[in-house]
Amino acid sequence: MQINVAQLLKAPIGSTRDYEIKQVIDITGDGASSLVQGKVRLLRTDRSILVKGTLDTGVELTCSRCLSPFNYSLTINIEEEYYPTADVDTGAAMPVPDEPGCFTIDENHVLDLTEAVRQYALLAIPMKPLCREDCAGLCSYCGHNLNRGPCGCSPRGADPRWSELSKLQKKKGK
Numbered sequence: 001m002q003i004n005v006a007q008l009l010k011a012p013i014g015s016t017r018d019y020e021i022k023q024v025i026d027i028t029g030d031g032a033s034s035l036v037q038g039k040v041r042l043l044r045t046d047r048s049i050l051v052k053g054t055l056d057t058g059v060e061l062t063c064s065r066c067l068s069p070f071n072y073s074l075t076i077n078i079e080e081e082y083y084p085t086a087d088v089d090t091g092a093a094m095p096v097p098d099e100p101g102c103f104t105i106d107e108n109h110v111l112d113l114t115e116a117v118r119q120y121a122l123l124a125i126p127m128k129p130l131c132r133e134d135c136a137g138l139c140s141y142c143g144h145n146l147n148r149g150p151c152g153c154s155p156r157g158a159d160p161r162w163s164e165l166s167k168l169q170k171k172k173g174k
């Protein structure tokens with residue numbers, strides 16, 4: 001996701017360039033690839049290039065309830081400043097702000113969006129992802145995925161073997 005911004009760095013402050021993004025990257029770092037698509041606008045500021053845009057992508061997650069893999073779609077609203085490390089006219093090294101996690105444009109004037117997109121996407125992933133809002137989860141007795149229909153031991157299906165057990169459990173409870 002690399003953009004050469006040499007021309008934009010030479011342009012007057014306030015100049016903009018629009019780019020279409022369509023690229024596959026590894027967001028979660030586990031070798032899976034996600035297609036990232038959308039538009040970004042690059043704005044030349046007095047000290048940096050400001051990147052703003054909206055990107056759509058998807059990652060494969062594991063449902064926290066039924067443990068099935070599913071594809072989770074997410075939209076990233078990116079807004080990041082990229083600081084040049086080299087002067088575009090002279091090639092001289094330029095100081096960058098002393099901020100942790102600050103993004104830079106390399107000495108060849110290439111701005112790479114990949115890391116920012118990765119970070120934004122990771123923040124957008126829920127802690128306890130669900131394959132769907134009403135995921136029925138797994139049967140706590142037999143482990144059957146209840147999204148695929150009931151199993152023999154569901155409480156209403158009243159498997160006699162389990163009703164004996166639940167009587168015992170009720171006794172214990174008292």
Ligand SMILES: [Zn+2]
Nearest residue numbers: 063066131135
């Ligand atoms: Zn699920």
Ligand SMILES: [Zn+2]
Nearest residue numbers: 139142151153
């Ligand atoms: Zn079951």
